[in-house]
Amino acid sequence: MPKIDHLECSRCHHRESAETPKTVCPVCAGTFYVRYDLSAARGLQVRDNLPQIDSMWRYAPVLPDVPPVTLAEGWTPILPSRRNPNVLLKEEGANPTGTFKARGMSMCMTMMKHYGIGKVAVPSAGNAGGACAAYAAAAGIEAHVFMPQDVPLANQVECIAYGAHMTLVDGLISDCAKIVAARREEEGWFDVSTLKEPFRVEGKKTMGYELVEQCGWTYPDAVFYPTGGGVGLIGMWKAFLEMEELGWVTGKRPKMIAVQAAGCEPVTKAYREGADASVMFQNAHTLASGLRVPKPYGDYIILDVVRQSGGTVISQTDDQIFESIQDWGKNEGILLSPEGAAATAAYDRLIETEFLSPSDRVVIFNTGTGNKYTDVLNIMQRAHHAV
Known part of the structure; x- marks a missing residue:
């Protein structure tokens, strides 16, 4: 260890x-x-x-040499597409709380317990709040979760069931973050916001170790990652650097494809403009709630990783997202989350533009199970057919 x-x-x-x-x-x-x-x-x-x-x-x-707070997160399946065996889907919906957020919160609450922290607070677009509530309960830590009031119902139910103190906010995750920042000292909360403590990245980096091991200890040609806060993409890049230092993998690192929603695309805009960081995206709107992050804290890292890797940043509309949900449901038997469907839609687009070839071996992350989004998918379906 x-x-x-x-x-x-x-x-x-x-x-x-x-x-x-x-x-x-x-x-x-x-x-x-x-x-x-x-x-x-x-x-x-x-x-x-x-x-x-x-x-x-x-x-x-x-990973840190401390007793883990675990609910058996990680080691999720990697599934070949039925239509193109070079396309592999990393199914993060198999995690205990139904999304990849379980990895980061497992590691985070492990360290919070190690440090003797009694109260934590987190602003969340939805899934991180549910995972925080679950792992805080497992660690015996008091959790305070702040989420936009229109997050999927499943996220709200999770927080209540796990005993967290939940506050629904009329605004975005950025508004939730302002509340946590304003009250944390007075309330005695430790802020476990995205990239504002070091250990959620450590949990997320295991996705990088895992996908390389599941690919036979070789790199794929590209990795598609739905990018709101971007911790998963950042963590995987850290994993690749560590594995090379360890001598566990050789070869060229994959192109990292950061995927955003067209209604909230601060990193896409910064990438197009050649900027080193994003600016606050105004009037953010998308039903892919995990991508509704108007100013990622680690935007400068995301942009650097994408450029180092020879990858790109691409956005998809809610209509394109819903079409990909239907496509993968009908042809693959997999109910994608809206965030995961943004990544599958982005893959189709990059094949069309010949940024990638169908012969390239790619890993696409479905960051959560679509079963957590039944209310959202119902709204998306009505909106799609109303056009």
């Missing part, structure tokens, strides 16, 4: 100890990365003798 060596700012590279809980870099407010002494995990012998458990904790040799 690795020892955490230090925390390193992703922007200015300032270092801090991980002995006590940290939020963001005190110098520039950048996101902290967890850096380990990986010397004991180097080599194929370690890689080929990972713990044979069907959860993300099979990657314990590259």
Whole structure:
């Protein structure tokens, strides 16, 4: 098991100890990365003798050496498309709370419990709130969740069932974040917002380890990732760097394709304009609630990763998203989440424009089960047929 060596700012590279809980870099407010002494995990012998458990904790040799708060998250299936075997769908809907958010919150609450934190707060577009509530309950931590009032009903039900203190806000996730920031000191909450603590990235990075292992310890040609806050994409890129340092994988890293919704596309706009960061996207609207993030905190990292990888950022309309949900349901037997369908629709578009070839081996992330979105899918269906 690795020892955490230090925390390193992703922007200015300032270092801090991980002995006590940290939020963001005190110098520039950048996101902290967890850096380990990986010397004991180097080599194929370690890689080929990972713990044979069907959860993300099979990657314990590259995760903090603390007792996990786990509900058996991770090790989700990777399914070949029935129409193109080069297209692999990473089905994150198989996680305990139905989305990839379970990975980040498992690792986050593991560390909150390790540090002795008693109360946490999170602004959420929906699924992170449900996952926070579940894993806080498993850790014996009091959770305060702030979500837009129009999030899918399943997210609201989750928070109530897991005993979290839930507040529905008339606004977007950015408005929820302002409330958490204003009240956290007075209320004694530790803010576990996206990229404002170091360990949700560590949980999400296991998706990178997993997809490479499931691809036979080789990189695919491209990875499609629905990008709201972008922690999954950022975590996977960190995993790829670690695996190369460990000698667990060789070859060219995949093109990273960040996928947004046309009604909320701050990163797409910044990418098109050649900017290093996004600006607040005005009047954000999309029924893919996980993509309705008007200003991602880690936008500068997302843009850097996409450019380093030779990838791109692409947006899809709600109509295109709904059409892809129907297409994959009818032809693949899989009910995609709206966010996952944005990624499958983006794949079709990049094949049409010849950015990619059908012979390229790609992994597309369905970040959650469509079963959590039945109310949203009903709205999308009515809107689609009304046009």
